[in-house]
Amino acid sequence: MLKKVLISAIIATAVFAAGSAVYAQSESNYARNGRDIEPVFDLHSDKEETKTFSKEYVVSGNAKEGTKVTISVYWFSADDEKSIIANKKQSENSEKEGKWILQQADEFTVGASGMFAETVALNLGKNRIVLFIIDKEENTGEKVLEIERSLEKEVREEVNGNSLNRLVEDMSSNTGKDK
Amino acid sequence: MNRERVKSVSLLFLVILSFILTTRIWFYTSIEGIFIMSGNKSIKTDYNAEYDKSDLLKPHKLIVSFGENSTIQYDNKDNSETYNRIFKEAKRVVRTAILVNSKESVNKLPQEELNRIRNTRGVSFIFHMPLEIGAVYKLMNISSDADVGIKSVDEIIVAQSLRRLYLHDTEQNLLYELRTEGVQNNLDFIITSLEKQSTITSLYLNRFQPDRFSKNAIVPTKIGTKGLPVLLGERELVVDNEIPDDIAKLFDGDIMSLSIIKNMDGTIVYTDRENRVVKLYTNGMLEYVDYELQSTDYKSIDVRSAIDISTEFVSNHFGFPENSYISDIIRSMTGNRYIIRYRYAYEGIPIVMPSGTSVDTIEVEIVGDQVKRYKRIIRNFTDELETKQVMDFIDILNILLDSKVEALSGEKIKTIKDMYLAYYERYNQNSITYVPVWVVDVTVERFEKGTVLNQRYIINAETGIILDK
Numbered sequence: 001m002l003k004k005v006l007i008s009a010i011i012a013t014a015v016f017a018a019g020s021a022v023y024a025q026s027e028s029n030y031a032r033n034g035r036d037i038e039p040v041f042d043l044h045s046d047k048e049e050t051k052t053f054s055k056e057y058v059v060s061g062n063a064k065e066g067t068k069v070t071i072s073v074y075w076f077s078a079d080d081e082k083s084i085i086a087n088k089k090q091s092e093n094s095e096k097e098g099k100w101i102l103q104q105a106d107e108f109t110v111g112a113s114g115m116f117a118e119t120v121a122l123n124l125g126k127n128r129i130v131l132f133i134i135d136k137e138e139n140t141g142e143k144v145l146e147i148e149r150s151l152e153k154e155v156r157e158e159v160n161g162n163s164l165n166r167l168v169e170d171m172s173s174n175t176g177k178d179k
Numbered sequence: 180m181n182r183e184r185v186k187s188v189s190l191l192f193l194v195i196l197s198f199i200l201t202t203r204i205w206f207y208t209s210i211e212g213i214f215i216m217s218g219n220k221s222i223k224t225d226y227n228a229e230y231d232k233s234d235l236l237k238p239h240k241l242i243v244s245f246g247e248n249s250t251i252q253y254d255n256k257d258n259s260e261t262y263n264r265i266f267k268e269a270k271r272v273v274r275t276a277i278l279v280n281s282k283e284s285v286n287k288l289p290q291e292e293l294n295r296i297r298n299t300r301g302v303s304f305i306f307h308m309p310l311e312i313g314a315v316y317k318l319m320n321i322s323s324d325a326d327v328g329i330k331s332v333d334e335i336i337v338a339q340s341l342r343r344l345y346l347h348d349t350e351q352n353l354l355y356e357l358r359t360e361g362v363q364n365n366l367d368f369i370i371t372s373l374e375k376q377s378t379i380t381s382l383y384l385n386r387f388q389p390d391r392f393s394k395n396a397i398v399p400t401k402i403g404t405k406g407l408p409v410l411l412g413e414r415e416l417v418v419d420n421e422i423p424d425d426i427a428k429l430f431d432g433d434i435m436s437l438s439i440i441k442n443m444d445g446t447i448v449y450t451d452r453e454n455r456v457v458k459l460y461t462n463g464m465l466e467y468v469d470y471e472l473q474s475t476d477y478k479s480i481d482v483r484s485a486i487d488i489s490t491e492f493v494s495n496h497f498g499f500p501e502n503s504y505i506s507d508i509i510r511s512m513t514g515n516r517y518i519i520r521y522r523y524a525y526e527g528i529p530i531v532m533p534s535g536t537s538v539d540t541i542e543v544e545i546v547g548d549q550v551k552r553y554k555r556i557i558r559n560f561t562d563e564l565e566t567k568q569v570m571d572f573i574d575i576l577n578i579l580l581d582s583k584v585e586a587l588s589g590e591k592i593k594t595i596k597d598m599y600l601a602y603y604e605r606y607n608q609n610s611i612t613y614v615p616v617w618v619v620d621v622t623v624e625r626f627e628k629g630t631v632l633n634q635r636y637i638i639n640a641e642t643g644i645i646l647d648k
Contacts, residue, residue: 044387054248058380058400062387111577115387117400119380 041067041133041141050147052122057147059129060117067110067135071118074100076126100128122149232490233270235521236318237504238304238335239529240397240599241266242381243373246300246340250378251399253527254502262527265369269302269337272364274319276344276357277327285327286356290347293334293354293394294386300340300370305395307506307522309333309349313482314508329355333395339366379403382572384595393596402569402600407640409565410525410602410613412558414463415497418447425497429457429467429553462606464538464556465497469549479514480548489519489543492550499541500557502527506539517545525560531601531618531637532556534647558604558611567615567641572598575617578643579636588648590623593631603637603646615640 041063050057059071078098103123110116120129129145241252243265254262297303309331316322334347337359344357379399384392416423427434430451440448445461454471485508493499500523507520521541522529532539536556544552575598578584585591597620602613619636637647 053374054380055377056380058248058382060382060387060400111573112580112582113573113576114580115384115573115576117382117571117573119400 041069041131041135041143043131043143050145052147052149053151054149055122056119057122057127057129058117058119059131059145060115062114063110063116063133064135065110065112065114067133068107069110069116069118070105070107070132071120072102072130072132073104073120073122074128074130075103075123076128077101078125103127122147124149124151232318232486233320235490235503235505236270236304236315237266237502239307239504239506240303240305240395242303242305242397243370243378244297244299244301244303245370245374247298249297249381249383249397250373251381251397254524255526255528258527261369261373265302265366265373268364268366268369269304269335270319272337272359272362272366273335273344274321275362276359277316277319277321279362280327280357282327284358287328288345288354288356290352290354293347294383296336296338296341296345296354297383299338300367301336301338302366302370303337304335305397306333308508310505310508311482311510312346312348314486314505317483317486318505327355327357337366339370384598391595393594396595396598398572398598399600401571402640406566406568407528407600407615408563409567409615410560411562411564412560412604412611412613414611415555415557415559416459416463416465418459422449426457426459426465428496430455462536462556463558463611464536464554467496467550467553469551478547480517480545482508482510482517484548485510485517485519485545488545488548488550489517492543492553493521493541493555496553497555497557499523503541515547516551519543519545523557525602525613528615529599529601530558530604530613531616532604533606534635534637536604558613560613564612569600569615569640570617570643572617575619575638575640575643579619579621579638579645584645588623589627590625590634592621593624594622596620596622596633600640601637614646616646 041061043059043061063069076098077100104120106118106120108116108118125148127147127149129147131141131143131145133141133143237254241254241262242249243252252258252262252265254266310333311331312326312329315332315335329346329348330350331348332346333349334345336345336347338345342358342360344359346355346357347353348355379401381397381399383394384396384398385394416425422434422437422439426449427437430437430449433451436451438450438452440450442448447459449457449459454469456468456470458466458468460466486505499521502524503521504523505519506522507518509518509520511517519542520539521543523540524530530540538554538556540555540557542552542554543550576595580592597618599618601616601618603616603618605612605614617638617640619638621634621636622631623634624631634648636645638645
């Protein structure tokens, strides 16, 4: 039994480590080649961790003309969840118990406006957006954003606590009955 | 026996009547012929009733902010109910806040605070051009006594989460802060409901490149996959042998003394051979001029009177098309002459005319307390033709800011003041169509002389071809 648990833990750790290795290079948007520290891009929506109800997220920023931007979106799939619909409990699970699955990958070149804005779809639960940017001089930059899409009810529970919610719901249902 | 029958019939009648009246009350509608007399319908059908002035305050851009994200709302078929609920509720909060705040309770903030305020949950009205505060008060039916020191307004923000109202005064570069605590409203509920729906995020472009974009350059990040249809329009006024009633009304109904002249270019001129002339151009534009009125003869008037005169005049002469709003109010230096321009929209998207046309939609010039000139070019939209996919704002900017455009035009775009979707008229003798375009208002610097001037680029939203500037 103990063996099984240990093997599972090792596999989970290995899967998680492999997933995060993709982002291990850099979390900054600065050039890596050591020649300069001029930013390759300037991300407008640069909060590294965000919670949202929205089904979409706009990744936007400034970069020099001719810069290539690759946006990859990953979704965290918990091992004990079989479908996207049933992933309500994801936030409670540790990352060790699941894997990051590529959902969307787009590549485009920044034009004369020096701006980019790309809308990406978010799944319920944890989403990871990885931007890889390379400019004309081959300076590179990378940024990882983690966005958790929640249902409104989940967030309310997180903020107010389950018991308080239940109390409010009970009160409102009683008021409804009284009427 | 008969008596019983009468009783039964009366009872049945009363039950039916009570049922009808109750449902009418529920649905909040009047029954024509009982509560209102037939024929007393809105301006849009009979062109005579007074237009609801507060509707003319409809903003150029209505933005709902959810905090970090925001969305532009369009008054179209699918969204009309939501749009009007937001517009009316926000307008009510603005009106109440202006009435309950005294001059002493109003704070003045530097306009650098604007971005922070725009990031709070609330509703913003962004006007096409700054409006004199008197005009805003007039359109909201607020007396001039409620003066809190504001001069002109180009944006109103109902910052619901802060329980504050902000009016951006471009003349003084200040934000006026008014308190809205205690002003009962449903905005929280409306904003939350909207947030749960699938809305398109909008971006404030000045946050990307503050030196290049002005604060009103706000755009939707993408356009719905449905695209936008090309519209088929027809002239509002088609002339035959008889003098149209609406033209006769411009001469106070006196058609006996009217002369009608047909020019070589096809323009028809109606004149009383004294002071008043109406020209009906071949493209359907109507122009009325009263040559008797000279601006030097009249004392100055205020913007409130100018709006009254102008709105009443338009209401009485052809009326307002649906979804009209005031776009510009221009006052002469001497203060005795006003030009008020109106725009209208189809499905929430404004109509723009080619740059050669002397008027976008409706323009009224007021001298003293009378109308000196009235121009209008309105189309009745008869059909929606093929649907066009619309390019995103960023693709349009990439085209416009490309060095090839710079080389060909001989000018460099310095700042982008505004950017929005519109319908642009393609006119020919056989048909009038409207194509979806991106309008980009810019300031440019000419390479030859180094002069800086305002320019409007009109770009086909499907192909990215510059159609007009």
